[in-house]
Amino acid sequence: xxxxxxxxxxxxxxxxxxxxxxxxxxxxxxxxxxxxxxxxxxxxxxxxxxxxxxxxxxxxxxxxxxxxxxxxxxxxxxxxxxxxxxxxxxxxxxxxxxxxxxxxxxxxxxxxxxxxxxxxxx
Amino acid sequence: xxxxxxxxxxxxxxxxxxxxxxxxxxxxxxxxxxxxxxxxxxxxxxxxxxxxxxxxxxxxxxxxxxxxxxxxxxxxxxxxxxxxxxxxxxxxxxxxxxxxxxxxxxxxxxxxxxxxxxxxxx
Numbered sequence: 001x002x003x004x005x006x007x008x009x010x011x012x013x014x015x016x017x018x019x020x021x022x023x024x025x026x027x028x029x030x031x032x033x034x035x036x037x038x039x040x041x042x043x044x045x046x047x048x049x050x051x052x053x054x055x056x057x058x059x060x061x062x063x064x065x066x067x068x069x070x071x072x073x074x075x076x077x078x079x080x081x082x083x084x085x086x087x088x089x090x091x092x093x094x095x096x097x098x099x100x101x102x103x104x105x106x107x108x109x110x111x112x113x114x115x116x117x118x119x120x121x122x
Numbered sequence: 123x124x125x126x127x128x129x130x131x132x133x134x135x136x137x138x139x140x141x142x143x144x145x146x147x148x149x150x151x152x153x154x155x156x157x158x159x160x161x162x163x164x165x166x167x168x169x170x171x172x173x174x175x176x177x178x179x180x181x182x183x184x185x186x187x188x189x190x191x192x193x194x195x196x197x198x199x200x201x202x203x204x205x206x207x208x209x210x211x212x213x214x215x216x217x218x219x220x221x222x223x224x225x226x227x228x229x230x231x232x233x234x235x236x237x238x239x240x241x242x243x244x
Binding site for chain 2: 039
């Protein structure tokens with residue numbers, strides 16, 4: 001463990017029991033705009049970030065670079081209001097449907113996937 | 123390295139140079155239905171899986187459990203025809219827009235996120 005997995009957290013033990021974390025204690029969390037379907041960004045959650053996301057209604061991630069919890073929008077104002085949260089079939093990925101205020105990307109783009117489209121067929 | 127990152131691969135060196143891999147040499151790859159916007163599943167790619175996805179037009183992942191390349195649909199028939207591929211702003215996540223034939227999930231569900239919706243507010 002690298003200190004990212006803060007167990008025990010207040011996450012529902014029934015969820016914690018089936019969550020399959022990577023070696024660093026994290027799971028990838030896909031943020032999707034709930035009405036348009038846009039994939040906005042991918043963040044990372046440990047148990048406590050998932051708990052805070054579920055309990056506060058504000059998407060909360062673990063920043064791997066800053067090594068701290070990160071409530072999306074606290075600095076930028078670009079808040080993600082949580083509409084639904086689901087685990088995938090292997091319980092190793094989270095899909096968070098949100099209402100994204102403003103830009104999801106720190107570059108100012110609406111999504112983090114707008115700028116770097118790769119060429120196919122080569 | 124755990125053997126998952128097969129460098130050199132035939133991936134365009136300009137892409138390989140900016141790709142930011144996790145410690146196991148992989149990046150998460152989000153598969154999204156190109157027209158409806160459904161998030162179908164999350165897989166993992168190394169350089170070679172990304173190269174094969176770009177060059178063949180068939181979404182190709184690295185299976186962490188089986189430790190082999192996995193051309194989605196080769197066994198199930200549930201092929202993903204690639205429509206576009208983008209990197210995110212940090213070049214550490216891939217978004218693959220596909221046309222998913224049949225069910226994306228091995229459970230037979232359309233997406234891997236259909237079955238396990240978590241409760242909010244607790």
